[in-house]
C-alpha cells in the first residue's frame with residue numbers, strides 16, 4: 032500500500048479539507064452514536080490527522096486509503112447511506128488504513144468529557160468528595176442488598192461431595208471440608224508430571 | 238532515610254509492591270536494615286489522577302514486552318501482556334482490594350484434582366493450617382473488611398445489581414468483601430469516599446497499598462534505604478554459588494553495584510524470572526536458581542472474563558468502590574460443572590475510555606457502539622478463577638528484541654488450557670443468568686484483559702527438581718536468594734492473589750530474621 036521512497040520528499044504530502052471531511056464520515060459510520068454531536072468526531076479526525084503527520088507510513092496509508100474508498104464507493108464515500116457505507120468499510124476492515132483509524136478512534140473518541148456527558152459518565156470525582164454523597168448507592172429499582180457475609184443455615188461446601196478423592200492434604204485443616212481418607216491412599220504425590228492416580232477427574236469439555 | 242554503603246553486604250529486596258514492600262517493612266520492624274531497589278519513581282497519592290489513560294501512562298509498566306501463544310491478548314495487545322505498576326508500592330497502588338483466602342484443598346491441587354492432561358499441577362509444600370496465622374496478620378495489616386472486626390463497605394449501585402441477581406439465582410455467599418479498603422477510619426487512614434478510581438491509585442488513602450502502609454513505616458524505623466528509579470539487571474554470585482551483589486541501573490542509566498548478604502526478588506511474575514534468566518553465568522548456565530528448568534514456566538494469570546449487562550434503568554456502576562462485591566458460591570471444586578477448581582464473581586467497573594478499549598478489542602460498528610451507548614445503564618462483573626499451570630506457558634528472554642538498555646525483553650507465552658476455557662464459559666453463563674434474573678436486556682462477554690494477576694514463574698515445591706523455591710520462598714539452588722512475590726505460587730487457586738502474597742511475605746520475613754540470627758543463611 033505504501034511505497035518506500037528513495038527520496039523522503041516524495042512522501043511529503045498533505046491531506047486536504049476534503050480528505051478530513053471523508054475521514055469524519057468514516058469515523059461516524061464505523062462508530063455510530065446517534066446522540067453524539069459532530070464535535071467529538073471532528074476532534075478524533077484531527078487527532079488522526081495529527082498522528083499521520085508524525086508518521087510517513089500512516090500518512091501514506093491514510094492518503095491511499097481515502098483514495099481507495101472512493102473507488103469502492105463508486106463515487107464520493109460521503110454520499111453513501113450508513114448501510115452502504117458500512118459495507119464498504121467491512122471490505123477494508125483488515126487494511127492498515129482502517130486499523131489505524133479504528134485503533135486511534137477507540138483510544139481517543141471515548142477519552143474526552145464531550146462524550147462522557149452524552150454517555151452519562153461523571154468522570155473525576157475526588158475533588159468533589161467522591162460519590163459518597165453523590166449517588167453511589169441511589170439505585171432504587173431493586174431492593175437494598177445485604178452487605179455482610181452470609182450467616183444463614185446453608186453451609187458452604189468447598190469440595191463437592193462426589194469428588195472421588197482421598198488423602199488430599201488440604202483436608203488437614205479448614206472446618207467442614209475434610210474428606211476422610213480411605214486407608215492406603217495417604218501417600219503424597221508432588222512430582223511434576225505424575226502418573227495416573229486413584230482420583231478421577233470428570234471429563235473436561237473442550 | 239538510612240544510606241547503606243554500596244560496598245556493604247546488605248539485605249537487598251528488588252521491588253516494593255505487595256511482596257517486596259511487605260518484606261521490607263517486616264524486616265526493618267525486626268531491626269534488620271534493608272536496601273529496596275525499585276525500578277519505578279516515588280509517586281504519592283497526591284500525584285495520582287482521576288483519569289484512566291493518564292493514570293495508566295503515569296504508573297503502568299510500559300517497558301516493552303512481547304507475547305506469543307493463542308491467548309487473545311497476544312493479538313489485541315501484543316506489547317501489553319499485563320497490567321503491572323512501575324512505581325513505589327508496585328501494583329498495590331492500582332489494585333482494587335479483593336482479599337479472599339485460599340481454601341484448604343487449593344494448596345493440594347494435584348492431589349485434589351487428580352491428573353489433568355497438559356497441566357503441570359503440583360501440591361504446595363505448605364498447607365492452609367500453616368498459613369492461617371499469617372493470613373490473620375495480613376488481613377489485619379491490610380484492613381480487610383468483614384474480618385477481625387472491620388466493618389463491611391456499604392453497597393454501591395453495581396453491587397446492588399450483582400447481589401440481587403445472585404440472590405435470585407440461588408446464590409448465598411455474597412458480600413461487599415473481604416476488601417482491603419476502609420469502611421471507617423482504620424490504621425490512621427480515612428474511610429472510603431467511594432470516588433470510583435481504585436484502578437488509578439486511591440488519592441484518599443483509604444485503600445491499602447504498601448505505599449500508604451509498609452513503605453512509610455519501614456522508613457520510620459530508620460532502617461530502610463529505598464532507591465526508586467533503580468532497575469535491577471543482574472544478580473551476581475561468588476565462587477561458592479552464593480548471591481553476592483545486585484547490579485542495577487540508576488535513574489541516569491548508570492550501572493551500580495550493591496553488595497549483598499541476601500537477595501529477595503519481588504519484581505512480579507514477569508520481571509522476577511526475567512532477572513533470574515538474565516543472571517545466567519557459567520556456574521548457572523540456564524539462569525540463576527534454575528537447575529530445575531522451572532524458572533519462567535507455569536505462568537498463570539487466572540481464568541478471567543467480564544460480563545457487562547444492560548438494564549432498562551440507570552446503574553451508574555462507576556460510582557463507588559470498583560470491586561467491593563464478591564460472590565463466592567462458584568469458588569468450590571465441583572467437577573460436575575465440567576472443570577476442576579472454582580471461581581469468584583466480583584463487581585467491576587470501567588470508564589468509557591477503558592470500556593471502549595477492552596470490552597471487545599478490534600470491534601466496531603453498531604454492535605460495538607451499543608455497549609458504550611448503554612453505559613449509564615450497565616452493570617459489570619469480573620470472573621476470576623483458578624487456571625491450570627502449564628509448563629509451556631512461559632516467560633522467556635526474547636533474544637531478537639532488546640529494550641533501551643540493550644537488555645532482551647521478556648516474552649510472555651500463553652495458551653488457555655481446556656479447563657480454563659470450560660471454566661470461563663461456565664462463568665459467562667452464570668453471570669448472564671445472574672443479570673437476567675434482575676431484568677437485563679442484553680449483555681456482552683468481554684475477553685480477559687491484559688493480566689493483572691501474574692503468578693507461578695518461580696514456583697514453590699517440596700522437591701528441588703519440581704520447582705524453584707522451597708516452603709519459605711528460598712531458592713533450592715542458592716541459599717541466600719529468596720523469591721518474595723506471586724512467582725512463588727505453586728498453583729493459583731480461585732482467590733485474588735495479593736492477600737496470599739502478603740501472608741507469605743510476612744511468614745518469609747520471620748524465617749529470614751530467624752535464619753540470620755541462627756546463622757542458617
Ligand SMILES: Cc1cc2nc3c(=O)[nH]c(=O)nc-3n(C[C@H](O)[C@H](O)[C@H](O)COP(=O)(O)OP(=O)(O)OC[C@H]3O[C@@H](n4cnc5c(N)ncnc54)[C@H](O)[C@@H]3O)c2cc1C
Pocket residue numbers: 251252253254255256257274275276277320321322323324325326327328329331332333334335336436467468469470503504505506508509512560689690691721722723724733734735736738
Ligand atoms: C488494576 C488491578 C487490579 C487488581 N486488583 C486486585 C484485587 O482486587 N485483589 C488482588 O488480590 N490483587 C489485585 N491485583 C493484583 C495485585 O496488584 C498483585 O497481585 C500484587 O501487587 C503483586 O505483588 P508483587 O509483589 O508480586 O508485585 P508488584 O506489586 O507488581 O510489585 C513489583 C514491583 O517490582 C518492581 N520491579 C520490577 N522489576 C524490577 C527490577 N528489575 N528492578 C527493580 N524493581 C523492579 C516494579 O516496578 C513493581 O513496583 C490487581 C492488579 C491490578 C493491576
